[in-house]
Amino acid sequence: MEFRSPQSSSFLGRLPTPDGHGVPDLSRDQGRRRSGGRGADQVDLSRDMVIKRQVSYVRSLQRNPAVMTAVGGTESPEKLADCCPVQHKHRKSQRWHIDLQPWANPNHSLEDEAKRFLDYITSPQQISCGNALENGVINNPWITGSPWLACLDGRYSLAQQIKKKQCRVYSLGLGSEDKQLEVNLAKAGCEVHCFNPSIKVPHVQEAQRLWHHRLSIDWRDPNPAISPNKQHSNTKKLGAILNDFGHRKIDVLKADMESAEWKILENLVLENVIDKIGQLLFEVHLHWPGFEVSGDDSTVVRYWYSLLKELEHSHFRLFHSHRDDSKPQVFLQKNLLNASSSYTLSWVNTKWRHQ
Numbered sequence: 001m002e003f004r005s006p007q008s009s010s011f012l013g014r015l016p017t018p019d020g021h022g023v024p025d026l027s028r029d030q031g032r033r034r035s036g037g038r039g040a041d042q043v044d045l046s047r048d049m050v051i052k053r054q055v056s057y058v059r060s061l062q063r064n065p066a067v068m069t070a071v072g073g074t075e076s077p078e079k080l081a082d083c084c085p086v087q088h089k090h091r092k093s094q095r096w097h098i099d100l101q102p103w104a105n106p107n108h109s110l111e112d113e114a115k116r117f118l119d120y121i122t123s124p125q126q127i128s129c130g131n132a133l134e135n136g137v138i139n140n141p142w143i144t145g146s147p148w149l150a151c152l153d154g155r156y157s158l159a160q161q162i163k164k165k166q167c168r169v170y171s172l173g174l175g176s177e178d179k180q181l182e183v184n185l186a187k188a189g190c191e192v193h194c195f196n197p198s199i200k201v202p203h204v205q206e207a208q209r210l211w212h213h214r215l216s217i218d219w220r221d222p223n224p225a226i227s228p229n230k231q232h233s234n235t236k237k238l239g240a241i242l243n244d245f246g247h248r249k250i251d252v253l254k255a256d257m258e259s260a261e262w263k264i265l266e267n268l269v270l271e272n273v274i275d276k277i278g279q280l281l282f283e284v285h286l287h288w289p290g291f292e293v294s295g296d297d298s299t300v301v302r303y304w305y306s307l308l309k310e311l312e313h314s315h316f317r318l319f320h321s322h323r324d325d326s327k328p329q330v331f332l333q334k335n336l337l338n339a340s341s342s343y344t345l346s347w348v349n350t351k352w353r354h355q
Helices: 027-036 035-061 067-068 076-085 108-121 158-163 180-188 238-246 260-270 297-313
Strands: 132-134 138-139 149-151 170-172 191-194 203-206 210-213 216-218 234-235 250-256 277-285 317-324 342-349
Touching: 035 210, 076 277, 108 297, 108 317, 108 342, 149 277, 149 317, 149 342, 158 250, 170 180, 180 203, 180 210, 234 238, 234 260, 238 260, 260 277, 260 297, 297 317
Parallel strands: 170 191, 170 250, 191 210, 216 234, 250 277
Antiparallel strands: 132 138, 132 149, 203 210, 277 342, 317 342
């Protein structure tokens, strides 16, 4: 852990406090402390508190060197410093909740909400994609039957990044789902990281550009009431993993999180991690609300729809939708509008550029 004294720190002339006003640099009061007495003790105590705040602040910005070594990280310290600056005047402010869309109908009926939502995810004509990557093979996305597709149109940067062997793929899963797309992307030159909490070792390299990590993606911070020694260290937010690995961008994020996808998507939107992603390939599950999604059925579907509209506001456009007819044909435990309980959706960020 790097320790910076108040005298040497370039950003702690006034330290941030919860009220935003800052605390003066107490190193300037050294002469007053030497005079002794009760007032000096109080200043020393305040100074110790400032130093503790400072040490905690510096620690939160550091990368995990063990993780970077395990994944073969080669980015220089200068590049890592550029990755996550202490302050950035253009950084979006963090939000606490998504913006809910108006109700589909004033009567808040489930059928109206479900129809609007299903029309949205089953009509992926928001944008066309002439070339798509299906399990490593370029195909026309409108005639293929594959659930997992990445867009390779020249107007988006993925195709160029693959040619330059500079693309990065994150795959989030909870089991032994199909990994053919990941394997072929690695063979094509992409750096591929698969996250699965069920593997036996923390990090394993399967091929030259393919790694597996014993990590699960969560949407919550660790509980501060639980001792750090008892925390599940293999569960982290995606933003924290990017910071640990020293990664700034993800060309493709593929996820099959078995009903955790809604809260994970919400976290990516609220913490602005979504802006670091080029394409999203997500399997969504509709047979129940999902983890920590509450409310009656109409409220749940309105929340789902609002979350997808948040993606649209972040310049993501849906170009592929695959209905899984092998799964139960239910929608929130009801036979409704001939819906399946599972769809795989693919979006491309139309404003995203790999840097």
